[in-house]
Amino acid sequence: MRLGGRIAAAEEVLQDILTQRTPVAMALRDWAKAHRFAGSKDRAAIGNIVYDALRHRSSFAYRMDDDSPRALAIAGAVWGCGVSLEQLEFDSEDKHSPAALTDDERANIGGRIDLSSAPDWIQADVPEWIWPAFENNFTEDAIKEGQALAKRPPLDMRVNTIKAKRTDIATDAIATPLSPVGLRHPPIIGFGRHPDVQSTSDYQRGKIEMQDEGSQLVSLLCAAQPGDKVLDYCAGGGGKALALAADMLNKGEIYAYDIDKRRLAPTWQRSERAGASIIEVIAPPAETLPALKGAMDRVLIDAPCTGIGTWRRKPDAKWRLTENALERRRKEQVTVLDQGSEFVKVGGFLFYVTCSMLAEENEGQVYAFLDRNKGFSLLSAGEVFEERFGVDGPKPWSEDGLTLTMTPASTGTDGFFFAVMERTK
Numbered sequence: 001m002r003l004g005g006r007i008a009a010a011e012e013v014l015q016d017i018l019t020q021r022t023p024v025a026m027a028l029r030d031w032a033k034a035h036r037f038a039g040s041k042d043r044a045a046i047g048n049i050v051y052d053a054l055r056h057r058s059s060f061a062y063r064m065d066d067d068s069p070r071a072l073a074i075a076g077a078v079w080g081c082g083v084s085l086e087q088l089e090f091d092s093e094d095k096h097s098p099a100a101l102t103d104d105e106r107a108n109i110g111g112r113i114d115l116s117s118a119p120d121w122i123q124a125d126v127p128e129w130i131w132p133a134f135e136n137n138f139t140e141d142a143i144k145e146g147q148a149l150a151k152r153p154p155l156d157m158r159v160n161t162i163k164a165k166r167t168d169i170a171t172d173a174i175a176t177p178l179s180p181v182g183l184r185h186p187p188i189i190g191f192g193r194h195p196d197v198q199s200t201s202d203y204q205r206g207k208i209e210m211q212d213e214g215s216q217l218v219s220l221l222c223a224a225q226p227g228d229k230v231l232d233y234c235a236g237g238g239g240k241a242l243a244l245a246a247d248m249l250n251k252g253e254i255y256a257y258d259i260d261k262r263r264l265a266p267t268w269q270r271s272e273r274a275g276a277s278i279i280e281v282i283a284p285p286a287e288t289l290p291a292l293k294g295a296m297d298r299v300l301i302d303a304p305c306t307g308i309g310t311w312r313r314k315p316d317a318k319w320r321l322t323e324n325a326l327e328r329r330r331k332e333q334v335t336v337l338d339q340g341s342e343f344v345k346v347g348g349f350l351f352y353v354t355c356s357m358l359a360e361e362n363e364g365q366v367y368a369f370l371d372r373n374k375g376f377s378l379l380s381a382g383e384v385f386e387e388r389f390g391v392d393g394p395k396p397w398s399e400d401g402l403t404l405t406m407t408p409a410s411t412g413t414d415g416f417f418f419a420v421m422e423r424t425k
């Protein structure tokens with residue numbers, strides 16, 4: 001396909017996402033199924049345009065003075081993928097090309113509209129309704145934090161130290177700055193693609209897992225010891241349980257529970273591939289779960305949340321998020337904290353993690369929990385961070401000097417919140 005055809009395809013996919021609310025991955029898959037002639041390079045290029053257009057939806061619409069799928073696709077190609085204005089003079093003979101650029105489009109692509117005159121939420125590419133809460137968290141750095149959340153993410157992997165050392169992995173990926181077990185392919189440039197890590201023999205033999213560095217760091221911050229009894233109360237697909245097993249040298253007991261059986265399902269196969277034999281999956285109806293109450297050294301609550309910290313990877317979710325969804329997640333957070341905390345033994349630790357960057361899902365939930373539960377006290381996560389990852393690398397935010405918030409702008413990771421509490425009685 002020529003460039004014009006790719007941009008027209010991106011426009012079509014964006015139309016589907018913005019009018020039908022189709023998730024981006026599904027919209028791209030549907031388009032590819034209906035257009036079998038498109039090769040893998042074409043699909044990657046179309047995907048890049050679409051993802052960049054969604055990451056920067058509000059700022060691109062402002063700069064184009066137009067929020068149509070066509071304007072966003074053109075902006076995605078130019079400002080996201082590095083296409084030049086000259087390249088946009090489409091071939092009028094090519095039936096797959098979009099209509100020729102108008103004079104206004106040409107002028108806007110040339111930089112006629114200055115983004116710095118836009119409201120802050122547009123400059124930050126954060127939805128207007130959530131901006132006050134976002135700004136409240138990051139004050140004068142809020143625009144910078146929003147813009148970092150609109151950048152292309154790296155592709156991070158975790159070396160599974162049950163099976164391999166970082167130096168054993170055959171890859172051109174670089175070491176991650178903070179996680180001692182992380183490898184990274186930097187963000188893609190232009191129309192490029194990340195390598196297909198899952199087809200490598202290192203992945204298939206369980207030597208590496210796909211995991212953002214932030215997710216690796218929060219797992220390592222639990223500082224789980226060999227021999228510990230650990231409950232991963234919101235285990236989902238088991239990403240953090242697997243990281244905990246490796247950090248515990250595959251010695252001890254990890255119980256991976258989730259209320260949603262389907263989400264939990266991959267954990268069996270992933271644990272087997274990773275050789276993480278200490279993971280026991282407890283699926284609903286979870287008859288064996290109550291017996292663990294008050295007996296765990298560590299309980300990890302990786303709570304359901306708005307997922308704001310993952311907007312680089314899921315930019316469509318940014319524009320789909322609603323106040324109702326935020327309210328639902330907040331209620332679920334109260335539930336998982338109250339339920340999960342019952343499993344911590346006296347002298348044991350409770351970890352609260354989200355991939356949100358809003359105080360109301362993070363510190364706010366922790367302080368409200370501590371008010372309800374006088375038997376828990378908040379410890380300093382910053383000290384553990386420095387002990388495990390050193391003092392010279394990138395630093396997370398800390399509003400209270402105790403909890404931590406990692407962000408793309410501060411630590412170069414997805415956004416993650418981390419708090420550790422001790423059960424004192």
Ligand SMILES: C[S@@+](CC[C@H](N)C(=O)[O-])C[C@H]1O[C@@H](n2cnc3c(N)ncnc32)[C@H](O)[C@@H]1O
Binds near residue numbers: 237238
């Ligand atoms: C952020 S995800 C967990 C991701 C997972 N820990 C990982 O690393 O891949 C949050 C999970 O919480 C689960 N969840 C929601 N409410 C729950 C509840 N009341 N009890 C247990 N799990 C719950 C959801 O099903 C979801 O899988």
